[in-house]
Each structure stands twice: as structure tokens, then as C-alpha cells.
Amino acid sequence: MTSAVSASGTVEPSGTWNRLSIGQKRLIWVWTFLALPVVFYVVIRFYPTVQAFWLSFTDWDLLRPAQFIGIENYTKLYNDPLFWQVFRNTFAYLIIGTPISLVISFAVAYYLDRVRFMHGFIRALYFLPFLTTAAAMAWVWRWFYQPPPIGIINGFLGVTGLPAQPFLRSTEQALPAIMVTAIWAGLGFQIIIFMAGLRAIPQTYYEAARIDGLGEWAILRKITLPLLKPTTVFLVVFSSIGFLRIFDQVYNMTSNDPGGPLNTTKPLVLMIYQTAFSSFNMGYAAAQTVVLFTILLIVSLLQLWVLRTR
Amino acid sequence: MTATAATNTELRLNSASIRPGRVLTWTLLFIGGVLMITPLLFMFSTSLKTAGQVYDLRLIPAAPTFDNYLKVLSDGRFMRWFFNSTLVAVCVTLSNVFFDSLVGYTLAKFQFRGRYLIFIAILSTLMIPTEMLVIPWYLMSAQLGWIDSYWGIMFPGMMTAFGTFLMKQFFETVPDDFLEAARVDGLNEFTIWWKIAMPMVAPAISALAIFTFLGNWTAFFWPLIVTNSRELYTLPVGLSSFAVEQSIQWEMIMTGAALATIPTLLVFLVLQRYIVRGVMLAGLKG
Numbered sequence: 001m002t003s004a005v006s007a008s009g010t011v012e013p014s015g016t017w018n019r020l021s022i023g024q025k026r027l028i029w030v031w032t033f034l035a036l037p038v039v040f041y042v043v044i045r046f047y048p049t050v051q052a053f054w055l056s057f058t059d060w061d062l063l064r065p066a067q068f069i070g071i072e073n074y075t076k077l078y079n080d081p082l083f084w085q086v087f088r089n090t091f092a093y094l095i096i097g098t099p100i101s102l103v104i105s106f107a108v109a110y111y112l113d114r115v116r117f118m119h120g121f122i123r124a125l126y127f128l129p130f131l132t133t134a135a136a137m138a139w140v141w142r143w144f145y146q147p148p149p150i151g152i153i154n155g156f157l158g159v160t161g162l163p164a165q166p167f168l169r170s171t172e173q174a175l176p177a178i179m180v181t182a183i184w185a186g187l188g189f190q191i192i193i194f195m196a197g198l199r200a201i202p203q204t205y206y207e208a209a210r211i212d213g214l215g216e217w218a219i220l221r222k223i224t225l226p227l228l229k230p231t232t233v234f235l236v237v238f239s240s241i242g243f244l245r246i247f248d249q250v251y252n253m254t255s256n257d258p259g260g261p262l263n264t265t266k267p268l269v270l271m272i273y274q275t276a277f278s279s280f281n282m283g284y285a286a287a288q289t290v291v292l293f294t295i296l297l298i299v300s301l302l303q304l305w306v307l308r309t310r
Numbered sequence: 311m312t313a314t315a316a317t318n319t320e321l322r323l324n325s326a327s328i329r330p331g332r333v334l335t336w337t338l339l340f341i342g343g344v345l346m347i348t349p350l351l352f353m354f355s356t357s358l359k360t361a362g363q364v365y366d367l368r369l370i371p372a373a374p375t376f377d378n379y380l381k382v383l384s385d386g387r388f389m390r391w392f393f394n395s396t397l398v399a400v401c402v403t404l405s406n407v408f409f410d411s412l413v414g415y416t417l418a419k420f421q422f423r424g425r426y427l428i429f430i431a432i433l434s435t436l437m438i439p440t441e442m443l444v445i446p447w448y449l450m451s452a453q454l455g456w457i458d459s460y461w462g463i464m465f466p467g468m469m470t471a472f473g474t475f476l477m478k479q480f481f482e483t484v485p486d487d488f489l490e491a492a493r494v495d496g497l498n499e500f501t502i503w504w505k506i507a508m509p510m511v512a513p514a515i516s517a518l519a520i521f522t523f524l525g526n527w528t529a530f531f532w533p534l535i536v537t538n539s540r541e542l543y544t545l546p547v548g549l550s551s552f553a554v555e556q557s558i559q560w561e562m563i564m565t566g567a568a569l570a571t572i573p574t575l576l577v578f579l580v581l582q583r584y585i586v587r588g589v590m591l592a593g594l595k596g
Contacts, residue, residue, distance in 0.1 A: 026420060029499040033416045034428065037409055040469050045435045048446030055445060062452075108342060111335050122336075124582065125343030128350065131574045131585075133528040135546035136567035139553045140353045143560050149365045150560065152352055156367065187346070189589060196590040245439065248530045248546075255554055269441050269531070276445055277535055289442040296439050 052293075055286035062280050073287035082263060082271070083288075090268045090295075092175055093182070093243040101183045101190060101239055102232070108187075109194035110224075123191075130188030138252035141181040142168065145253075168253060171264040178265055181249050186242060190235055197231030198224070230307065237303040241296060245269055268292050350571065357565040364560050378565040388569055390541060391548035398463050398533075398544060399526040405468040406522045407515055413469070414477025415503050419489065429478070435471045444535055451536055462536045463544065467526060473518050476591075480514035481507060517588030520581065527574065545570050 060066035077083050145167035148154040154164045167177045209219050247269040259266025276285035358374040417429050447466055456462035484507055492502045533544040549566050556562045
């Protein structure tokens with residue numbers, strides 16, 4: 001006992017350290033490793049989440065102290081025609097964008113999987129748009145959609161004798177025009193994931209099916225698609241969340257009148273951005289973020305439910 | 311008998327694989343692929359044209375010129391945005407590789423009370439959309455003077471739940487024997503993680519690094535909110551403001567867009583195999 005004391009007197013840190021059991025030492029290591037991350041998640045993730053919920057019940061413009069007003073922001077939102085317009089737009093992006101992008105990417109992946117000749121090169125062609133900056137590409141597409149004689153698409157329509165289209169200036173065509181850009185940008189990712197899923201299906205299944213005399217169509221329906229279900233569910237959710245959170249493309253393609261013309265392309269995230277950082281109506285914006293959170297939560301829970309009843 | 315039957319089927323399948331149908335498939339895929347990169351081709355093509363040639367539909371400019379690039383680069387702003395984006399993306403990537411791996415490793419390889427709770431808590435943050443956090447982050451940044459600072463752009467992304475989850479999955483495949491052997495040799499836990507465990511999950515680390523870098527290089531929403539002055543803009547935000555000013559000079563906008571795109575294309579050409587594999591890894595684990 002006395003030697004331990006004198007030992008700790010001479011080389012104190014290592015002395016105290018050496019007296020700990022292996023289990024205690026490991027526990028100290030664990031919490032040394034986790035200390036900073038725990039602080040990070042509490043301060044940068046959990047506290048702001050709680051704060052966002054709380055702010056959604058307040059009236060706050062950053063200048064005066066926040067005032068608790070109960071569910072007033074939510075009733076205001078419910079009675080706001082702009083919110084319902086934005087809600088419809090957001091779901092238009094989701095409901096049209098997700099199936100189209102999935103069908104195209106599956107078809108490409110399905111056939112690309114069989115191609116040997118210059119496989120890597122063709123795959124790269126499809127994948128490259130995924131690596132670009134959405135803000136930069138939005139401007140490229142915006143140029144494509146310009147009225148004649150500037151816009152490329154109208155230029156080609158003119159050459160073939162078809163009438164020019166207003167695209168981003170039309171209340172009906174602007175949203176689909178932006179959606180094409182978003183689908184184009186995400187296609188490469190979805191193709192790669194589908195191909196990874198296809199690759200994971202054992203070849204023996206296909207060989208057995210062919211020996212049993214199943215045709216290509218039957219193999220696709222009875223083997224490929226069922227075995228690809230986890231991949232498909234993942235991509236449906238991933239792509240849905242992407243379309244529900246669309247912002248970069250809309251903001252950059254309509255920056256003279258964000259979300260225009262006449263709010264027909266405005267998604268929820270753009271409304272949040274404008275309410276918070278143009279009007280500085282922080283409480284009202286927070287309520288909109290809570291609505292977005294709820295929608296995303298429902299989509300995620302649906303995924304869990306679909307996977308469970310496999 | 312059965313063996314011969316199988317070989318015959320195989321032979322038939324092989325001969326089937328050089329049918330004209332294959333050529334048609336290949337051709338259609340090739341045309342689709344070219345269509346996919348058409349926006350990029352026209353972007354580069356227009357960046358090499360003079361203002362008067364923008365309306366020319368030809369893909370190859372009559373008289374290609376680098377004047378637009380010289381003009382855009384000479385006013386220095388692009389260089390600054392380029393530097394900002396690089397600095398932010400590199401710092402956030404290093405932080406993620408370090409912390410996500412450290413936490414993933416700790417959760418995968420140590421038994422302690424609260425382990426499951428911490429894992430679930432971190433994972434649960436995946437449910438919270440960034441859009442919901444930006445208002446509190448903005449207030450926090452305003453109070454702490456982080457608006458218009460590199461730290462302000464970087465702090466929300468220093469660790470991610472996705473990265474932690476990815477790394478935990480991979481560290482679980484590292485055999486405990488290696489770590490025990492290192493402990494017997496007297497290495498401390500930090501050294502064991504850094505020198506023994508980390509090299510064993512190198513593919514996962516490269517996937518995480520590529521993903522984090524690309525994500526931060528192209529990030530738009532939060533940098534748009536937290537920066538006010540031009541000097542602090544990242545490349546996407548800078549380009550967006552630049553394009554608004556130049557809204558009639560499309561050849562200048564295309565040059566700016568090309569400058570924002572060239573680095574990622576170069577990175578892709580060099581790291582093609584790793585990027586595709588990284589996307590596959592991340593997609594399958596997610």
C-alpha cells in the first residue's frame with residue numbers, strides 16, 4: 001500500500017492509471033472517444049430539433065423576443081392558399097418525378113448490366129450528371145429552356161418546324177421543365193444502385209430459370225423484380241425524399257421570381273427559405289419545417305412498413 | 311446426358327449473346343448516354359463561343375476561344391470561391407473521416423453501458439431534415455458571430471449519422487483477434503484504432519471521403535443562408551449570384567458553370583473506380 005502511494009507520488013498520472021482495472025481503462029477510452037461527438041450531436045442536432053419545434057409555436061422576427069402564440073402558425077398555414085399551392089407543387093415533384101426516374105433508371109441498369117462492350121464508358125456517360133453541381137446545371141438547363149432565339153431546345157424545335165414552347169415562362173410547363181432537370185441529375189446514382197442490386201442476384205437463379213424454360217419477361221417478373229425489392233424500396237424512399245426536398249434547381253432556374261411563374265414551381269423548402277430569410281418570419285418558417293419533417297417521417301415509416309411485410 | 315443438355319443450353323445462350331438484338335441494345339444505351347451528357351457538351355461548347363455565336367446550334371464552335379475563361383478568371387472572384395469550396399469540403403471531409411470512424415469503431419468494438427442508446431440516438435438524427443435545423447443553426451451562428459465565416463459554413467456537417475453508421479458496419483467485420491493482439495503488445499486504444507483498425511477498412515473510408523467531399527463541394531442551401539459577403543461564398547452560391555448579374559450573357563454563365571464542373575469531372579476521371587464502388591457501398595449499406 002505504501003509503495004503504491006510513493007509510486008503515485010513520483011509518477012502520479014501513470015500510477016493512478018496503472019491502478020485501474022482493464023475494464024475501467026477501456027471505459028475511460030470509450031468516453032474520451034465519444035466526448036466530443038456526444039457534445040456535437042446534442043448541441044448541433046438534438047437541441048436545434050427541440051428548438052425548431054418550440055419556435056413553431058412562437059411569433060418571432062429576430063428583433064423582438066420570441067412570443068409564444070400556441071398553434072397560431074399552424075392555423076395560419078392551414079388557411080394560407082400559398083401553402084396549399086406549395087404543398088401541391090411539392091407532391092407534384094414527388095408523384096411524377098419518382099416513378100419516372102425509377103422506371104428510366106431501372107430500364108437503363110437492366111440493359112447496361114448485360115452490355116460488355118465499352119461498359120465502363122457508357123456507365124460513365126449516365127453517371128457524370130450525378131457528379132455535377134445542381135446550382136451550375138440549373139443554369140445550363142435554364143439556358144436550354146429560353147425562348148427563341150436564345151434557348152437550345154427552342155432552337156432545335158425551330159429547325160424541325162415545331163412551334164416554340166414557353167417552358168419556364170409558362171405556369172403549366174415550368175414545373176415539368178424543372179422536374180426534367182432534377183430527374184436528369186439523379187438518374188446516374190439510381191442506375192448505379194440498381195446495377196449493384198442486379199449484380200447481387202446469384203447467377204444460378206437465372207441459369208435454373210432458363211433451364212426450366214422461362215422467358216426473359218417471366219424471369220424479370222418472377223426473379224429479378226422480387227429479389228430487387230430491397231434496392232427498389234431504398235431508391236423509392238431516397239428519391240422521394242430528394243423530390244420532397246427539392247430546392248437548388250427551383251431556386252436557380254427561377255431566380256428572378258423564385259418559385260414562379262405565379263408560384264407554380266415553388267416547393268416547400270423554397271417557401272421555408274423565403275419565410276425565414278427574406279421575410280424573417282422565423283416562427284412561421286419553423287412551423288413549415290415541422291410540416292416538412294412530418295411528411296418525411298411518414299415516407300420513412302412507410303419504408304420500414306413495406307420492408308417488414310416482405 | 312444432363313451434362314450435355316446443360317452445355318447445349320449454354321452454347322445456345324452464348325450464341326444468343328451476339329444476336330443483332332445486343333447491338334440494338336448497345337446502340338440505344340449509347341444514344342441515351344450521349345443524351346445524358348448533352349447539357350455538359352453544350353455548356354463546354356458555349357463557354358468557348360463569343361457572345362455573337364451563342365445562338366448558333368452547332369456543338370463545335372466555329373472559332374473556339376478561351377476569352378470567356380480569361381475574363382471570368384481575371385476578376386479573381388472565381389478563384390476565391392474555388393478556394394472557399396475546396397477548403398470547406400476538405401476540412402469537413404477530414405473531420406468526418408476522423409470522427410465518424412472513431413465513433414463507428416467505438417460503437418462496433420467496445421462493450422459499455424449506453425452503447426445501444428448512443429447508437430440509436432445518432433441514427434435517429436437521420437430522420438431530421440436539414441431544413442428543420444437551419445433556423446436554429448442560423449440563430450446560433452448569429453449569436454456566436456459565425457455568420458460569414460468558414461466555421462459557420464462547416465460546423466453543421468462536421469459529423470454525420472450516415473457516416474457513423476457506414477463505418478460501424480465496416481468495423482464490425484474487423485476480427486477482434488487483431489485488436490487483442492495489439493493490446494497484448496501494449497499499444498494504447500487510440501493507436502490500435504488509428505494504426506490497426508483504420509487501414510483494415512480503407513475501402514469504406516475512401517467511400518465516405520468521396521461522398522462527403524462531393525456533398526460539400528456541391529452544397530447550396532446552408533452556404534446560401536450562412537454567407538452574406540461575396541468573399542465567403544462557396545462556388546455554387548457564388549456561381550448563382552454571378553449568373554444573376556450576367557443573366558443576358560449566357561456564354562459567361564456557361565463558362566462559370568463549366569469552371570464549377572471541371573474539378574468534379576477531373577476527380578471522377580482519376581478516381582472513377584473508387585467513386586462507382588463508393589456509391590455502391592454507400593447505397594447498399596444505406
